[in-house]
């Protein structure tokens with residue numbers, strides 16, 4: 001059965017790296033809204049231009065637009081067949097509500113919370129210096145994460161779907177923690193059928 005997973009973490013927590021490894025291990029499709037928006041920017045569409053100014057300011061693209069983009073992606077055959085790791089979505093309570101509707105009878109198996117402190121992620125981001133990583137934008141994103149996204153962790157936790165993993169350490173160390181937190185989901189070839 002295809003898996004449906006969500007990964008959470010502050011900007012700079014290492015979500016991108018761990019997502020790539022999980023996708024390799026599980027064969028699910030990586031749906032990263034940040035990557036999708038960066039592709040829109042690169043393609044130079046009017047939407048891309050608008051998204052760029054929002055992202056550069058550290059603000060969020062509106063829920064309607066994001067839900068429409070994700071809804072279309074989740075309906076594509078590769079996702080339907082192989083399942084998904086959602087990265088960057090949902091980011092607000094409204095997006096989480098809509099996600100449940102979009103997935104329909106495709107249940108979310110787990111939400112992974114990659115936990116790295118504000119001090120640590122700030123230090124990492126100042127080191128990597130991506131061009132939308134101005135100190136103001138970083139501060140704004142971290143603030144929005146606390147106010148908009150963190151409450152979603154409580155929702156997943158209340159449904160017993162949340163696993164929290166310490167994101168400090170080498171890539172391998174963190175990935176091993178993610179795998180053990182996911183338990184049988186990452187055991188290759190362990191069919192989840194009852195028959």
Ligand code: ADP
Nearest residue numbers: 011033034037054055059060061066088089091
């Ligand atoms: P980060 O660098 O914080 O890990 P992403 O690469 O996921 O973030 O996204 C980069 C930017 O794209 C965000 O700061 C935000 O402006 C925009 N964005 C991405 N996903 C969403 C979303 N689900 N809702 C609103 N805006 C989003």
